[in-house]
Amino acid sequence: MTDSNNVIHFPRSPKRQLADNIPSIEEAFTNLQIMKEDEMEAVVEMICANYIDTLEMAGFDVTSEPNVMMEVCFMMESVRSIISKYYGIEHSFQELANECFEIKDGKLLFLEPTFVRRPRPTEEPDPTGHS
Numbered sequence: 001m002t003d004s005n006n007v008i009h010f011p012r013s014p015k016r017q018l019a020d021n022i023p024s025i026e027e028a029f030t031n032l033q034i035m036k037e038d039e040m041e042a043v044v045e046m047i048c049a050n051y052i053d054t055l056e057m058a059g060f061d062v063t064s065e066p067n068v069m070m071e072v073c074f075m076m077e078s079v080r081s082i083i084s085k086y087y088g089i090e091h092s093f094q095e096l097a098n099e100c101f102e103i104k105d106g107k108l109l110f111l112e113p114t115f116v117r118r119p120r121p122t123e124e125p126d127p128t129g130h131s
Contacts, residue, residue, distance in 0.1 A: 040083045048076045 023031065052072065055062050062068045081093035102109050 036087050036089070040080065040087065040089075043083055044076060044080050047079050048072070051075065 052062060060068075062072050077091075077093050078097075081091040081097070084091040085094060100111055100113055102111060
């Protein structure tokens with residue numbers, strides 16, 4: 001019995017075939033971004049569902065009031081902004097938060113925003129220009 005009889009030969013894949021299965025850097029980055037966005041959406045949905053459930057348990061049926069749903073959606077975008085910041089992704093609410101809050105003497109202060117109120121699609125514009 002020779003040494004060559006003791007060797008088990010496994011089938012080999014061509015090296016080129018293995019390299020074809022490895023994603024490019026761009027594909028890997030895109031896949032990572034998609035995974036981050038999917039995780040962010042799952043976390044936002046979980047937090048916001050709990051938030052809405054808690055409000056409803058407290059007697060506030062926020063899902064039946066269209067005008068209240070705007071604030072709920074605003075809250076959802078705020079949560080999405082927080083999660084985005086954690087992942088290093090920019091979100092427009094981050095700048096909004098910078099405009100609405102400031103830290104003074106170690107305290108977080110809310111700065112009353114001065115928005116120009118636009119009429120909602122169901123409202124008639126005020127002919128005097130006052131809201």
